[in-house]
Amino acid sequence: MLLFSCSTARAANNYDYLYTNLPFSMPKVEVPVFKNNVVTVTDFGGLGDGYTLNTEAFKKAISALSKMGGGQLTVPAGVWFTGPIELVSNINLHLDKGALILFSPDFTLYPLVNTIFEGLATRRCQSPVSARNAVNVAITGEGSINGSGEAWRPLKKAKVIDSYWKKVIKSGGVLKDPTYWFPTKGSLKGESISDSNVPRGIMTDSSWLEVKDFLRPAMVNFIECRNVMLQGVLFENSPSWNIHPLLCTNVIIDNITVRNPSYSQNGDGIDVESCKNVLIVKSTFDVGDDAICIKSGKDEEGRLRARPAENIIVDNCKVFKGHGGFVVGSEMSGGARNISVRNCQFLGTDVGLRFKSNRGRGGLVENIYISDIYMFDIATDSFLFDLYYTGKSASESLDDGDTTPVVVQTPPVTNETPSFRNIYVSNIVSRNARRAMFFPIRGSYL
Amino acid sequence: MPVELCSSQYGAVICESDGIKFRNVHIIQQTGPALTLQNVKNFDLKGFIYPENLPEVVKIIGKSQNIQLPASIEKDKIVGMK
Numbered sequence: 001m002l003l004f005s006c007s008t009a010r011a012a013n014n015y016d017y018l019y020t021n022l023p024f025s026m027p028k029v030e031v032p033v034f035k036n037n038v039v040t041v042t043d044f045g046g047l048g049d050g051y052t053l054n055t056e057a058f059k060k061a062i063s064a065l066s067k068m069g070g071g072q073l074t075v076p077a078g079v080w081f082t083g084p085i086e087l088v089s090n091i092n093l094h095l096d097k098g099a100l101i102l103f104s105p106d107f108t109l110y111p112l113v114n115t116i117f118e119g120l121a122t123r124r125c126q127s128p129v130s131a132r133n134a135v136n137v138a139i140t141g142e143g144s145i146n147g148s149g150e151a152w153r154p155l156k157k158a159k160v161i162d163s164y165w166k167k168v169i170k171s172g173g174v175l176k177d178p179t180y181w182f183p184t185k186g187s188l189k190g191e192s193i194s195d196s197n198v199p200r201g202i203m204t205d206s207s208w209l210e211v212k213d214f215l216r217p218a219m220v221n222f223i224e225c226r227n228v229m230l231q232g233v234l235f236e237n238s239p240s241w242n243i244h245p246l247l248c249t250n251v252i253i254d255n256i257t258v259r260n261p262s263y264s265q266n267g268d269g270i271d272v273e274s275c276k277n278v279l280i281v282k283s284t285f286d287v288g289d290d291a292i293c294i295k296s297g298k299d300e301e302g303r304l305r306a307r308p309a310e311n312i313i314v315d316n317c318k319v320f321k322g323h324g325g326f327v328v329g330s331e332m333s334g335g336a337r338n339i340s341v342r343n344c345q346f347l348g349t350d351v352g353l354r355f356k357s358n359r360g361r362g363g364l365v366e367n368i369y370i371s372d373i374y375m376f377d378i379a380t381d382s383f384l385f386d387l388y389y390t391g392k393s394a395s396e397s398l399d400d401g402d403t404t405p406v407v408v409q410t411p412p413v414t415n416e417t418p419s420f421r422n423i424y425v426s427n428i429v430s431r432n433a434r435r436a437m438f439f440p441i442r443g444s445y446l
Numbered sequence: 447m448p449v450e451l452c453s454s455q456y457g458a459v460i461c462e463s464d465g466i467k468f469r470n471v472h473i474i475q476q477t478g479p480a481l482t483l484q485n486v487k488n489f490d491l492k493g494f495i496y497p498e499n500l501p502e503v504v505k506i507i508g509k510s511q512n513i514q515l516p517a518s519i520e521k522d523k524i525v526g527m528k
Contacts, residue, residue, distance in 0.1 A: 382454065387462075426469075430454070436473045437458035439466075
């Protein structure tokens with residue numbers, strides 16, 4: 001049944017208070033607006049029984065709604081097993097209370113697509129939820145989305161209890177060494193030819209397919225979109241990063257929950273990459289890697305792309321597990337500027353405020369305003385400024401020790417030198433941290 | 447309200463930095479100096495609160511230059527100041 005009532009734009013949303021006393025000027029972020037058309041996935045043959053594959057039902061529903069000029073695609077209570085969902089302009093994917101969209105762990109449903117990951121142009125499997133060059137797209141409601149990440153992610157023995165490790169080993173897959181498990185041979189092969197998760201030197205389509213299983217997608221990926229909103233929904237168990245708005249303008253993240261297991265490799269919460277005009281408010285993160293992370297491309301490619309992350313407000317968010325509560329980097333070569341982080345709690349993260357980069361990145365990070373941050377039980381540093389980042393979490397560096405010799409000669413400043421300036425931090429309270437602050441040089445971990 | 451960092455095992459360690467200003471920082475660490483500066487230039491600290499009876503409050507090492515510290519810190523508790 002098609003309904004023609006009930007606007008989903010939530011015109012009552014009012015974010016004006018966020019701009020009060022903002023220490024930089026930015027335009028108000030546009031809230032997406034949708035037509036009043038409403039369709040339900042069941043109208044197109046969908047079945048929320050947890051077994052039926054609903055990929056085609058979602059595709060048909062989105063296509064039909066788009067032809068009507070857009071509106072709300074309702075997902076009722078139920079378990080909606082599906083392959084990837086591709087949103088287009090003017091679609092609000094609305095999950096009713098009790099609705100769970102459960103993505104299939106069948107890798108063959110996720111074709112390789114061109115995208116950017118870890119700041120570099122590459123190929124990855126298609127994201128479970130994606131949109132590209134769309135205007136007015138949203139995921140709203142009170143339901144949840146699960147990416148079946150356990151099927152995709154490699155696993156390090158040290159990060160899990162023994163019984164879980166044995167269960168995973170028993171499920172199949174291959175071991176790189178006695179402590180590092182991969183789901184398939186292709187996944188392991190991909191890792192062996194990759195630098196920071198991006199395969200190098202692959203020249204043919206068939207070679208890409210050989211390592212396809214390694215190319216874990218971000219669960220939600222919006223690329224070059226305008227007027228994006230995520231509101232109310234739980235996002236959990238992603239194959240790699242959880243939410244990745246990339247090169248988008250006007251992004252609102254409001255009252256969502258983002259979860260990944262603490263052992264999830266690259267299980268970031270949200271990576272806002274080269275986006276402009278962004279609000280992240282009233283949201284909770286409990287993840288396996290960085291929680292709220294700002295990025296803008298890596299090294300020369302990021303500098304040439306020259307798309308900074310800018311005009312970003314993070315307000316009233318909570319982070320539980322995570323490598324960093326609020327993070328800039330390490331891929332920040334396109335720059336980052338005009339960012340306000342206020343009224344947040346970091347409760348049990350590895351690091352509270354984490355800035356990370358390295359020689360080669362270049363890029364300018366400036367006008368960062370951080371205030372009223374409350375932290376408790378920070379495993380390493382409340383405030384870490386690591387400009388010799390090597391890809392390890394702070395806890396891993398601490399556990400491993402750092403045997404790298406202390407740098408005795410400072411290289412000359414070039415366009416490959418990352419720059420950080422005008423960073424203002426005030427009203428920070430942290431209790432039970434290992435160390436108050438650490439702005440390290442290589443080899444100086446205490 | 448100060449920038450307040452309580453109950454950490456170690457204090458703050460700042461290395462290879464230029465032009466950092468700290469205002470109203472309160473550190474309560476359990477081990478070592480409250481603040482260590484290594485190869486730091488043009489550092490300016492005002493309003494610093496730290497645990498009483500520390501043998502070393504600030505430790506300055508490497509090629510640090512132009513370090514401005516509050517007069518309230520007893521000189522014999524600043525190690526390495528040139």
